[in-house]
Structures are given as structure tokens and as C-alpha cells.
Amino acid sequence: MATDAVKRKVALRVQAHQISKRPGGDNLPACVKHALSLQGCPDSYPRQPMPAPTARQKEAIAPALRHLLEIEGGKRLVAAE
Numbered sequence: 001m002a003t004d005a006v007k008r009k010v011a012l013r014v015q016a017h018q019i020s021k022r023p024g025g026d027n028l029p030a031c032v033k034h035a036l037s038l039q040g041c042p043d044s045y046p047r048q049p050m051p052a053p054t055a056r057q058k059e060a061i062a063p064a065l066r067h068l069l070e071i072e073g074g075k076r077l078v079a080a081e
Contacts (some may be wrong), residue, residue: 011071027046027050027053027057029046029050030046030051030052030053031057031061033046034052034053034057034058035061035065038061038062038065039065
């Protein structure tokens, strides 16, 4: 029988997978940077030739991140400097 901690980790993993499957191509690291910036971490540009997240990707990332934060019970998943 799965504990609450295991269930939470599985839910987080599923949400992280959903973020990685957002439409737009092979720029997952740039999308991760965007998700970090939404949590208050310093924003930066992706290394070229990787494109920055599109408006559509940003719109898809925000609700998935909000859901992750609801599961986690905090304002961010990482510690901002």
C-alpha cells in the first residue's frame, strides 16, 4: 500500500512529465528556465540555438506549475536566491 509521501511523489512526477510534453518542440531546458522564473528565480535566456519558450508554451506551463505548487503546498518548488 502506497504511503501519502509516495502518492505525492507520483503526482509530482506525473505533473513534471506533463510540463515536459507541452507543445512546441525540443526546448525543454528553456521551458524549465521559464518555470523557475515564475517561482521567483532569476530569469535568463536559453543558450543558442535553443529557442525561448513560445507564448503557447508559457501559457501551458503556468497552470501545470500552479497545480504542482498546490500539491506541494508552497509558493515555489525551488529556493530563489
